[in-house]
Amino acid sequence: MQGQVAIVTGGAQGIGRVISQRLLEQGYRLALWDQDPEALKELETEFSKLGHLLPLTCDVGDPSGIEKAFAQTIEAFGRVDVLVNNAAVFESKPLEEWSFEAWNQGISINLSGPFWCSKLCAPYLKASKGLIINLCSTRAFQSEPGTFAYSASKGGIFALTHSLAVSLGPEIRVNSIAPGWIDVTPYQKSSSPGPEKLSKADHEQHPAGRVGTPDDIARMVLFLSDPANSFITGENFTIDGGMSRKMIYV
Numbered sequence: 001m002q003g004q005v006a007i008v009t010g011g012a013q014g015i016g017r018v019i020s021q022r023l024l025e026q027g028y029r030l031a032l033w034d035q036d037p038e039a040l041k042e043l044e045t046e047f048s049k050l051g052h053l054l055p056l057t058c059d060v061g062d063p064s065g066i067e068k069a070f071a072q073t074i075e076a077f078g079r080v081d082v083l084v085n086n087a088a089v090f091e092s093k094p095l096e097e098w099s100f101e102a103w104n105q106g107i108s109i110n111l112s113g114p115f116w117c118s119k120l121c122a123p124y125l126k127a128s129k130g131l132i133i134n135l136c137s138t139r140a141f142q143s144e145p146g147t148f149a150y151s152a153s154k155g156g157i158f159a160l161t162h163s164l165a166v167s168l169g170p171e172i173r174v175n176s177i178a179p180g181w182i183d184v185t186p187y188q189k190s191s192s193p194g195p196e197k198l199s200k201a202d203h204e205q206h207p208a209g210r211v212g213t214p215d216d217i218a219r220m221v222l223f224l225s226d227p228a229n230s231f232i233t234g235e236n237f238t239i240d241g242g243m244s245r246k247m248i249y250v
Contacts, residue, residue, distance in 0.1 A: 004128070005031065006029070007117070008086055011032040011086065015184060015187075029053075031073040033056050033069050034087070082225055089106055090147070091150065110157070135157070136177060177221070181206070
């Protein structure tokens with residue numbers, strides 16, 4: 001993948017951080033967009049050693065911020081081959097505590113942002129026969145209480161994925177990945193709380209026998225990015241250790 005360019009939104013922490021690292025290791029030039037300048041700064045030296053890195057502060061809930069980051073990316077690299085729409089926010093609270101502003105923030109960052117990133121990148125992805133990978137979630141298909149904006153936005157990502165695939169094919173492939181329980185705590189900025197202490201029960205409740213790691217998701221990103229898999233588009237891949245297939249009775 002030498003010379004090819006990937007954009008990862010929300011790429012400074014958690015799943016996005018590991019996706020970014022693995023793409024750099026594969027030889028991609030990387031534009032890493034994140035709204036947290038502290039997290040970006042921490043990664044800049046470390047990740048620059050892996051390859052060509054362009055860290056950019058960007059809030060994907062703000063279309064003007066997306067447009068600025070996109071322009072800087074094109075100025076630096078001149079092309080886009082892979083767009084990973086990963087940035088998202090999560091909030092859980094009772095319905096009566098939700099404000100319209102909180103709802104809009106979740107929809108703007110988690111759903112409208114990926115749409116606008118995809119729109120801007122589409123002409124360049126068409127030229128490079130590239131691809132879009134959207135981060136969905138198992139919460140698009142099942143819920144815990146209070147996750148209204150997150151669940152709705154991820155359901156929207158599921159639908160946006162097949163809509164984009166049908167609209168942009170055959171030049172651009174579009175797929176989504178729906179993670180389940182992924183332990184991201186070891187991959188946060190240094191000022192965040194330390195790694196989560198997972199119990200034996202946490203792991204054993206998964207049919208796969210363990211909680212997931214960001215590398216489980218990053219490996220699927222690399223799989224979908226492989227030109228040998230060019231017959232796959234419009235699909236969602238659930239990676240949750242089998243939890244969404246498990247019948248649970250109290």
